[in-house]
Amino acid sequence: MSSLRNRAIDASALDQEAVCKTCWAKSFSFCKPLHAADMGGFFSAAASLKVNPGTVFIHDGAKFPFYFNITRGATRSFKILPDGRRQILNFGVPGTLIGFSDRSIFDFSVESINEVSLCRFTKDKVDFYANKHPELRKSLLDKMMAELSESYAHTLVLGKMSARERLAFFLMKQNKTQFKVYGELNKINLPMNRYDISDYLGITTETVSRTFTQFENEGIITFIKASEIIVRDRRRLGALAGGGTRSPAIG
Amino acid sequence: MSSLRNRAIDASALDQEAVCKTCWAKSFSFCKPLHAADMGGFFSAAASLKVNPGTVFIHDGAKFPFYFNITRGATRSFKILPDGRRQILNFGVPGTLIGFSDRSIFDFSVESINEVSLCRFTKDKVDFYANKHPELRKSLLDKMMAELSESYAHTLVLGKMSARERLAFFLMKQNKTQFKVYGELNKINLPMNRYDISDYLGITTETVSRTFTQFENEGIITFIKASEIIVRDRRRLGALAGGGTRSPAIG
DNA sequence: CGACTAATTGATACGAATCAAAAGCGGTGG
DNA sequence: CCACCGCTTTTGATTCGTATCAATTAGTCG
Numbered sequence A, B: 001m002s003s004l005r006n007r008a009i010d011a012s013a014l015d016q017e018a019v020c021k022t023c024w025a026k027s028f029s030f031c032k033p034l035h036a037a038d039m040g041g042f043f044s045a046a047a048s049l050k051v052n053p054g055t056v057f058i059h060d061g062a063k064f065p066f067y068f069n070i071t072r073g074a075t076r077s078f079k080i081l082p083d084g085r086r087q088i089l090n091f092g093v094p095g096t097l098i099g100f101s102d103r104s105i106f107d108f109s110v111e112s113i114n115e116v117s118l119c120r121f122t123k124d125k126v127d128f129y130a131n132k133h134p135e136l137r138k139s140l141l142d143k144m145m146a147e148l149s150e151s152y153a154h155t156l157v158l159g160k161m162s163a164r165e166r167l168a169f170f171l172m173k174q175n176k177t178q179f180k181v182y183g184e185l186n187k188i189n190l191p192m193n194r195y196d197i198s199d200y201l202g203i204t205t206e207t208v209s210r211t212f213t214q215f216e217n218e219g220i221i222t223f224i225k226a227s228e229i230i231v232r233d234r235r236r237l238g239a240l241a242g243g244g245t246r247s248p249a250i251g
Numbered sequence C: 001c002g003a004c005t006a007a008t009t010g011a012t013a014c015g016a017a018t019c020a021a022a023a024g025c026g027g028t029g030g
Numbered sequence D: 001c002c003a004c005c006g007c008t009t010t011t012g013a014t015t016c017g018t019a020t021c022a023a024t025t026a027g028t029c030g
Helices: A016-021 A032-036 A123-132 A134-160 A163-182 A194-201 A205-217 A234-244 B016-021 B032-036 B123-132 B134-160 B163-182 B194-201 B205-217 B234-241
Strands: A009-011 A047-051 A056-058 A066-072 A075-080 A086-092 A109-112 A116-122 A187-189 A221-225 A228-231 B009-011 B047-051 B056-058 B066-072 B075-080 B086-092 B109-112 B116-122 B187-189 B221-225 B228-231
Touching: A016 A047, A032 A134, A066 A123, A075 A194, A075 B134, A086 A134, A086 A194, A086 B134, A116 A123, A123 A134, A134 A163, A134 B075, A134 B086, A134 B134, A134 B194, A163 A187, A163 A194, A163 A205, A163 A228, A163 A234, A194 A205, A194 B134, A205 A221, B016 B047, B032 B134, B066 B123, B075 B194, B086 B134, B086 B194, B116 B123, B123 B134, B134 B163, B163 B187, B163 B194, B163 B205, B163 B228, B163 B234, B194 B205, B205 B221
Parallel strands: none
Antiparallel strands: A009 A047, A047 A116, A056 A109, A066 A116, A075 A086, A075 A109, A187 A228, A221 A228, B009 B047, B047 B116, B056 B109, B066 B116, B075 B086, B075 B109, B187 B228, B221 B228
């Protein structure tokens, strides 16, 4: 797990308000409702950060009174058992809000997969504005509900599904988010490696690999390269993924 | 799955304010902070309900603009796959708040295990008071955070742990909540049956049963009866449960 | 006390893990 | 530009934990 080594976080002090105005991730970020209102005061309190690939920027057990909104790149959140076994809880994409935790203490870690850009907000500041703006409060709650709901879907996958079903679920989910964030319809990009996928799905890399091969042989998907997939038969993929997520209809 | 059949919900219109004043579950319920203030208006908006054993009182996919606070008994929340496989997401005990969901639509079902008493609050009413009382808002958020946090712990268990570890985790968790709610130190009560435990842990009843027997043979636990356990060696049980939950130290 | 359901125990099968090796891929330097 | 090295991914052989199938025992209720 060499990727767990820590690297520096590059913070650049830019004109945050201008950054927010042109932020391409705002339409699916928690701060969306504030862009309509004249909320320069809120945005100037934010800070833009860049994180190098493979950097753990939130540590399990640490006190951390910030929210992070991802604007570019991808992250993995995970828990680790004393003997090193790792479970990935979810992957973050642009629009993902990180920071829901009890008493500001995280009970999982978050690591960048590739180069990640994010906005940092102090919780106090967010709370302050949330108290004044019901829409922001609702937006935050929605993000949190969605996270809880996704966690429950994940629970179902890990508790009841076979390797084939798990991978199908993962691909459908990935397909859905990539459509939402990047507008890709049938192309699935996999910024994470096979270990990440296996640690997310509770199986091994070998099983992930074998199952990918099966899917390709069955004409369900085609590989452009190891990290890029074309969905050929969404119906069958969706059927395999079962009720894991509420019907992942796209478009 | 005969237990999924629906039975009537008995609603009794009592003097709610009096009920709340003497509610034994209030010290660990979301409404706790309001008991200090003079909040008769809030409590009179609540309704006390009783639910017969084995009743699904919240249905996956249903619109349901209420919160339920459990005051007596136990519940199971679950998701079901099209082919009938069931995953239990969590068990509810007195103090558990049910109702966090996206746009008031539940994406899981909730069923009573034994006779359950609960308080029903309309979400509008709760929101109204939450806007005026930061402590109530915080209390609600805390419940939600705890639910998310527990779901993540559950994810780790289902994704990475062996049958022995899963059952140990379950027992430690059960032990911890029963201490908090009922003050029992080494006695664990199991209101749920073996199917529930297996569907919560992602294993089969047979495996649950075999593992229980192992634990008893190893001197870790003793059975009073099938639904009542004495913990003999919490150290070993905790070690097995690993980092599944943040150190389950009691007392 | 008998009938039904829940829980336990036993025998076998199977899916995925593990162990092992080969192939693919990306970067570096001669 | 190609050869080499390390890392990731794929493929193969075998093992192992848990599921499944089957039967017995315990517990509960009329």
